[in-house]
Amino acid sequence: MPRVTSADVAQESGVSRTTVSYVLNDKHGAMISADTRERVLAAAARLGYSPSAAARTLRSGRSDLVLCVLPNWTVGPVLDTVLDELTRELADRQLSVLVHHGRGPRPLAELWRAVTPRAVVGFTEFGAEDADAMRRAGIQVLNTSLDEDPHAVFAVPQTRVGQLQVRHLAEAGHVHLGWAAPAEPRLADFAERRLSGVRTECARRGLPAPVVQDVDLDVGSATAAVRAWRSAGVTAVAAYNDEVALAVVAGVRACGLSVPGDVAVIGVDDVPAGRLSDPALTTVAQDAGVQARAIATAVAAALDGAPAPAADQAGVLRLVVRDSA
Amino acid sequence: MPRVTSADVAQESGVSRTTVSYVLNDKHGAMISADTRERVLAAAARLGYSPSAAARTLRSGRSDLVLCVLPNWTVGPVLDTVLDELTRELADRQLSVLVHHGRGPRPLAELWRAVTPRAVVGFTEFGAEDADAMRRAGIQVLNTSLDEDPHAVFAVPQTRVGQLQVRHLAEAGHVHLGWAAPAEPRLADFAERRLSGVRTECARRGLPAPVVQDVDLDVGSATAAVRAWRSAGVTAVAAYNDEVALAVVAGVRACGLSVPGDVAVIGVDDVPAGRLSDPALTTVAQDAGVQARAIATAVAAALDGAPAPAADQAGVLRLVVRDSA
DNA sequence: CTGAAAGCGCTTACAG
DNA sequence: CTGAAAGCGCTTACAG
Numbered sequence: 001m002p003r004v005t006s007a008d009v010a011q012e013s014g015v016s017r018t019t020v021s022y023v024l025n026d027k028h029g030a031m032i033s034a035d036t037r038e039r040v041l042a043a044a045a046r047l048g049y050s051p052s053a054a055a056r057t058l059r060s061g062r063s064d065l066v067l068c069v070l071p072n073w074t075v076g077p078v079l080d081t082v083l084d085e086l087t088r089e090l091a092d093r094q095l096s097v098l099v100h101h102g103r104g105p106r107p108l109a110e111l112w113r114a115v116t117p118r119a120v121v122g123f124t125e126f127g128a129e130d131a132d133a134m135r136r137a138g139i140q141v142l143n144t145s146l147d148e149d150p151h152a153v154f155a156v157p158q159t160r161v162g163q164l165q166v167r168h169l170a171e172a173g174h175v176h177l178g179w180a181a182p183a184e185p186r187l188a189d190f191a192e193r194r195l196s197g198v199r200t201e202c203a204r205r206g207l208p209a210p211v212v213q214d215v216d217l218d219v220g221s222a223t224a225a226v227r228a229w230r231s232a233g234v235t236a237v238a239a240y241n242d243e244v245a246l247a248v249v250a251g252v253r254a255c256g257l258s259v260p261g262d263v264a265v266i267g268v269d270d271v272p273a274g275r276l277s278d279p280a281l282t283t284v285a286q287d288a289g290v291q292a293r294a295i296a297t298a299v300a301a302a303l304d305g306a307p308a309p310a311a312d313q314a315g316v317l318r319l320v321v322r323d324s325a
Numbered sequence: 326m327p328r329v330t331s332a333d334v335a336q337e338s339g340v341s342r343t344t345v346s347y348v349l350n351d352k353h354g355a356m357i358s359a360d361t362r363e364r365v366l367a368a369a370a371r372l373g374y375s376p377s378a379a380a381r382t383l384r385s386g387r388s389d390l391v392l393c394v395l396p397n398w399t400v401g402p403v404l405d406t407v408l409d410e411l412t413r414e415l416a417d418r419q420l421s422v423l424v425h426h427g428r429g430p431r432p433l434a435e436l437w438r439a440v441t442p443r444a445v446v447g448f449t450e451f452g453a454e455d456a457d458a459m460r461r462a463g464i465q466v467l468n469t470s471l472d473e474d475p476h477a478v479f480a481v482p483q484t485r486v487g488q489l490q491v492r493h494l495a496e497a498g499h500v501h502l503g504w505a506a507p508a509e510p511r512l513a514d515f516a517e518r519r520l521s522g523v524r525t526e527c528a529r530r531g532l533p534a535p536v537v538q539d540v541d542l543d544v545g546s547a548t549a550a551v552r553a554w555r556s557a558g559v560t561a562v563a564a565y566n567d568e569v570a571l572a573v574v575a576g577v578r579a580c581g582l583s584v585p586g587d588v589a590v591i592g593v594d595d596v597p598a599g600r601l602s603d604p605a606l607t608t609v610a611q612d613a614g615v616q617a618r619a620i621a622t623a624v625a626a627a628l629d630g631a632p633a634p635a636a637d638q639a640g641v642l643r644l645v646v647r648d649s650a
Numbered sequence: 651c652t653g654a655a656a657g658c659g660c661t662t663a664c665a666g
Numbered sequence: 667c668t669g670a671a672a673g674c675g676c677t678t679a680c681a682g
Contacts, residue, residue, distance in 0.1 A: 016653045053439040055675035057379035099424040114378040217597040250601040272542040273598035276575040380659035
């Protein structure tokens with residue numbers, strides 16, 4: 001069954017392809033009689049016509065797609081929400097958001113060439129040659145991954161996350177702090193940034209350096225870490241995220257100790273499971289909506305050739321005090 | 326800065342566009358001298374040439390994209406993993422996977438027209454007219470959402486999930502069961518299927534019908550539900566998923582009761598937080614790898630025009646017994 | 651108000 | 667072994 005083209009619609013409605021195009025694209029300048037208009041629309045509907053985006057993109061040199069490239073580790077709940085919101089935000093600007101997961105074995109180039117996006121938003125860093133090639137092809141390249149990236153349009157200030165954790169713990173009187181690192185090596189870049197914030201803030205307050213322990217998402221690993229912290233005199237632990245924090249809580253419990261009495265724990269992300277755990281997790285929440293809007297604004301600005309507006313990066317973070325610290 | 330085209334490469338290397346195309350596509354039939362070949366490749370590299378996928382798609386009538394359409398509620402951890410794996414699986418077949426989140430305000434048609442995918446995999450049902458239009462455009466339409474869908478290529482047997490939960494609870498001697506439904510209305514379709522499995526299995530075993538309670542992801546809501554269950558004589562609760570199960574556990578605790586002594590709880594998904602909770606959650610795990618491979622196989626079969634192979638749907642599910650039931 | 655024609659960049663028979 | 671040419675389906679000046 002051959003494709004229905006604008007020529008078919010033209011023939012069916014007895015007009016030229018030009019007119020079909022004008023009608024279907026609601027062309028402003030051209031004045032089409034209401035009668036013709038109606039005829040064309042009816043024919044298009046009858047034939048089930050849908051314009052070829054490939055042809056349109058080829059002709060106009062631009063699609064209306066925004067490609068988001070995710071890192072090759074599992075998307076957390078926050079990023080999920082960011083993508084949902086971003087999709088909604090950009091829809092207002094007639095842009096469709098497409099997400100690519102996990103940087104598989106196929107080179108990124110295959111992908112952006114295949115979709116000809118207007119903009120690519122990286123939630124992970126791409127290689128310099130990839131970025132250059134995309135820019136050469138007229139694609140706006142935006143990056144949101146890490147704070148120091150010069151091309152970053154919006155980076156959640158990861159060091160600030162660590163600072164907030166320490167501030168809360170220190171103000172509660174804790175002096176000897178621990179840091180629970182994720183075992184997953186692909187998280188290392190993020191973890192490093194957060195830890196660096198923890199270190200800085202400890203130093204600034206004259207506290208001893210944090211005692212770092214890797215913590216897997218199982219009780220055994222967490223128990224070992226808790227023992228190490230205890231013997232180092234640690235009374236409060238800042239965790240990479242809520243999941244790791246939950247593991248730490250489980251470890252403390254397994255040692256026959258209690259949270260926050262023996263060891264206080266603070267996480268990051270504010271996941272539902274943290275609200276429901278015993279004790280409920282104190283955490284640093286990231287506002288997905290703020291992130292999504294900032295990225296959407298940056299994308300829109302880039303497409304308009306405008307300078308990226310300064311995003312209120314501090315506003316994303318919020319301390320949520322519950323029972324674990 | 327104008328686009329570099331194959332004509333530029335041809336000129337730069339002193340050959341025709343035909344030859345450029347042959348070299349770049351590793352055309353089998355055509356014998357190109359090693360010398361020419363090299364010259365073309367060098368010129369392409371020097372110019373930073375990247376072929377226009379729009380033109381290629383227009384010319385050949387097909388792209389190498391597979392579009393996954395997600396429902397408009399947040400992706401769970403299982404689906405996340407499925408997408409990662411699917412991306413990997415299909416990369417072996419030279420296909421790139423693109424994911425669309427959340428069915429925003431833009432009509433789906435805009436999207437598939439804009440990317441001209443080879444296949445669309447729906448993790449949510451689309452309207453009949455959308456599906457028809459896609460099929461008319463030569464796109465393979467696959468659906469994975471719910472068991473009864475005739476177009477479903479691979480549906481996790483949701484009713485079976487409920488059956489497994491009941492079987493475990495019943496074999497542990499429980500007679501009066503509760504079912505914890507998610508408060509989120511967008512989950513209703515899934516929840517309904519699981520609950521139906523619970524009902525069926527209760528009936529089959531001659532147990533009274535399950536007592537259904539909506540449970541929000543907060544302690545207050547869960548506490549109210551637990552009180553209702555207790556006064557109905559319920560001793561074990563099957564929850565929609567692990568998050569809801571965690572809420573139920575929190576509710577039981579808030580009532581001053583214990584899990585599983587007073588109320589046993591079983592979830593679905595096997596999320597890390599469930600492993601770490603106190604007590605550790607008994608749950609029904611879904612194997613994301615099995616799902617991803619089944620979908621990948623189905624997509625490949627559809628593209629080859631082959632009939633979809635029967636997937637081993639039962640193998641996806643596995644009971645994980647821990648301490649909560 | 652509407653039509654004929656060019657051209658976006660590519661691939662592929664068809665001739666040499 | 668390589669080139670000239672057609673055509674995928676669309677939009678948009680340019681003429682009427």
